[in-house]
Amino acid sequence: MEFKNLDPRLSRALSKLNFHKPTLIQEKAIPLALAGKDILARARTGSGKTAAYCLPIVQKILAAKDALPESSLERVATRSIILVPTRELAVQVTKFLDELLIYCSKDVKTANLAGNIPMQLQKSILLETPDIVIATPSRILAHLESQSLIVRNSLDSLVIDEADLIFSYGYEEDLQKILTFLPKIFQSLLMSATLTKDVENLKQLLLRNPIILTLHEETEETNLLTQYAVRCSEIDKFLLIYVILKLRLIKGKCIIFVNDIDRCYRLKLFLEQFSIKSCVLNSELPLNSRYHIVQEFNKGVYDYIIATDEGDFKSEQDTEDELNGEELGDNAVSESKDMTHSNKKSVSLEKNGKKKLRARKKDREYGVSRGVDFINVTAVINFDFPTSAKSYIHRVGRTARANQRGMSLSFVVPKEFVGQNKNVMCLTTKRDEEIYARVEKKQSLANSTIKPYSFDMNQVEGFRYRIEDALRAVTRVSIKEARVKDVKSEILNSEKLKAHFEDNPNDLTILRHDITIHPARVQQHMKHIPSYLMPKIAPPSGVNSVQDDKEDSSKLGRIPFHKNLPNNRRRTQNHHNSTHKKRKNDPLKTFSIGDAFSTNGKRQRRK
Template identity: 80%
Template sequence: MEFKDLDPRLSRALSKLNFHKPTLIQAKAIPLALAGKDILARARTGSGKTAAYCLPIVQKILVNKEALPESSSERITTRSIILVPTRELAVQITKFLSDLLIYCSKDVKVANLAGNIPVQLQKSILLEKPDIIVATPSRALAHLESQSLIVYNSLESLVIDEADLILSYGYEEDLQKILTYLPKIFQSLLMSATLTKDVENLKQLLLRNPAILTLHEEKEDNLLTQYAVRCSEMDKFLLIYVILKLRLIHGKCIIFVNDIDRCYRLKLFLEQFSIKSCVLNSELPLNSRYHIVQEFNKGVYDYIIATDEGDFKNSESNVDEEVQTSKKSTSENKSKKKLRLQKKDKEYGVSRGVDFINVAAVINFDFPTSAKSYTHRVGRTARANQRGMSLSFVVPKELVGQNKNVTCSTAKQDEKIYSRVEKKQSLTNSVIKPYSFEMKQLEGFRYRVEDALRAVTRIAVKEARLKDVKSEILNSEKLKAHFEDNPNDLKILRHDTTIHPARVQQHMKHIPSYLMPKIAPPSGVSSTQEDNEDLGSIPFRKNPPKRLSKNRHKKRKNDPLKTFRISDTFSTNKRQRKK
């Protein structure tokens, strides 16, 4: 299958989007979908599943409309529904469809019903009967029940993207109700990164004699290099400071944490050292979240600190009912005392679906709460035939709770979840390599880290959280109104501005030369060997510059800021760039 076989308008749009050759999932799925087959497809994150179902949907709509006379009322009707688990993914798919329809936008209309607009206000959009509707299951059901969306006689195809995630978000009942409003015969496409028992049940409910595609692209199997570091909670802050301040990772990085307070604690901590970052969590408005992802993809921000609350909630559902009951009264009392912030978005998700582009590394600052969550987090990097790496901090059980101010509530499960992750990764011939830092060389930075953490108090975190949410609400309104008509003005809107209500010590922004570690390879390893092999640790090279204070702006071969590296992944990329 080639893109040139599609409608010329689609081929032209794909060429403009730099889609020249179909990926494996696209080459297999598109011909089957055009032939009218139901499809259940499993493919890794970043393999091109979105285009694999969007292209045949649009192609079939264009063909069907051309067969009808201009005056026919059947030309204006809703023919396809795409259901997704999160609003971010709905925005992303709508954007892709809009780019795809650039040369035939008058013939095919797309509507996104998953935004913040109330259901009542969206009814006017549905009166125009858009050809394709993108929505979350809850929003689609609301319109079907109110009869503002009627597809009983017109629906041709139903797509459920990230099917396993939709079910894990609790949309199973909504899906069953949605099916009662649909015609008896229509084409169904299920897309997922994993095939679970729930997906199998959904397959029995929706699909008729489906084509099952389980695809793994061999070229991408070895593109992801995975590392894990066993350390204390305090050392996590020390290591993240060293990694980011010394620029050990070149390129964009996503740092995952397990709750919103941790998100702001880490941001405030990094601000102490003048390290800019932006946060991404369910409290922020949808418009702001989408704009943050866009700017990150453009390279405006290097570091995003993202929460993974959806997976955290799912993991908590496995806790014994007795434990939940005993803690219920305590949690209720605490919730009353908590700061009243904007209501969290139940349809938020960042570890799945959202298309982050050219991510060099994923850092699991807080280890995920399930093996499934780990897979989806690290799937944000090493996409589209590009190399990437993941680095996960694992807190040993005996080190949990040593410092209450920096301890994460999920840390006590780290070792248990890590063993599950290792087993799951071994099934796909993937290995998580242990990575050891030369901690003695980093001791000089410890007092700075401890001093910075003392400034990041609970009150400072709460104030920062409130300040950021208020700021983003204002930004969201601007995005919604003014910036819609003035897209160039978006450049002035930044999401990585400082929010520190805590004291900031100016001397912490710079690293004095006496703190720089001594440069020496591990014993028994020559400098030549060091350049060409993965040593399993982070060494400095020999012969450091005698004085770093002079000519800092000049690049030097022996500059530790350039040679202190975190994995062979980036040294390989560096050699490629030199060529």
């Protein structure tokens, strides 16, 4: 990545990070930010917005310090504040800054105030006067009011990442109070995946003569995401998720979104019946555990994360403009004429001599569908369809990033199937068809489509009795016990081992989050698939099928099983391939509409 007059230390860091070519948002925003312009930028999730604002603010800090003598007291000052709506995003931004500052860490200091560190300890961190502070608005306001953070005479730039979430997370009042502690003149950068009325209000509040960047990357990158939807009942959702994961229809890492915490534990316990390991990610878990889960997932330790997208209900609802398919902003770079400048309770561990369980509130600064940088995600599965079109966009944006292919698969429950089985019903399914219609409309405006994916249910009907047995074993009591056990375990790991992990980072590898959490008996016969239950499958392309195969092929749907050929045909086909013995029990490999994707984003070839 090359820009004029960029500090050599930053150039080396970018080279080390393999940032060789800027993305569209980086190419447009960085020169403008370096020129001191206020910017309101809209770009899709995963487009590189973090680097687009981090690079110019670090460059400006280095330039300001280089212009001052070593003995000058002005070198020590907090020059930039980065506001984010969630703690997860704060951790991600801090990590990127640490990587960017690898060759100038002594010259530019950062501080993340969005974690679980007590205020008193954070005040000691602020005594060192970090150059860049990353935090949520509520935490920044607390420090400004206590005067542990003073920026009235030093602040050069204010960044608000995921700006469309700041107001919807309830930070509007905090932000207005923050402005009273800031200088009259400073540079403002607002970054967002969507331009809404809330963002427009922020623009009126913060920006002076802003440059508005509304960037639609209509290159082949928009075709990297393949979207599918399946219309089915609630029971069939469990049947199909079992088929997809157990028979490895999708290769690589997968994020499975659900709409509430009980739901994520129900699905985890259900999959445990079949020895399918997964880990959960929700607002009840401590921040340290959530961050570690994402890290291990990115490293490939876990294949499946069941993520609770609780932010949907309050912060991700569609506005009236969005319901009509409209969005604020233009489709080009323009100068603005505006001159204005201005549930349920979970468990936690308490140490009072005895260990007690007490009510634990959810973390309101939790967010997983936005901001968190999941790496090399093969597929996103909307097990529960999101509650808004906006949320759908952010969920599927977790895959098909960084020029890699990805796919999304969404389960939609038609109205006639809603409430058929109240034991496994999710309340949000009542609006699935309504929200799906909005999503289709919004995708069509973006020249994208969601393809219907029709499973041939006859092919997997033999598994239904197993699914029903597994669902009967996952009772409300077992869900409650699992929830208690998991949160209790994570809190112990997070608090007791925190200091140890800081001194011994390699020991983090022994901490796993996909362990079995249900103490009840798991039936052994459920772990394996007998051969008589394997669906009939079509022969590989280019191979002539026998008459029986022709008769069966007319019944096949889109589930792409590769049929086991007779031994003589298999030897003929694979005489150059020594791995033909493995084909004997080789189940589903790919979706027939679109080949399955590997962890590096490339299509898998059929064997």
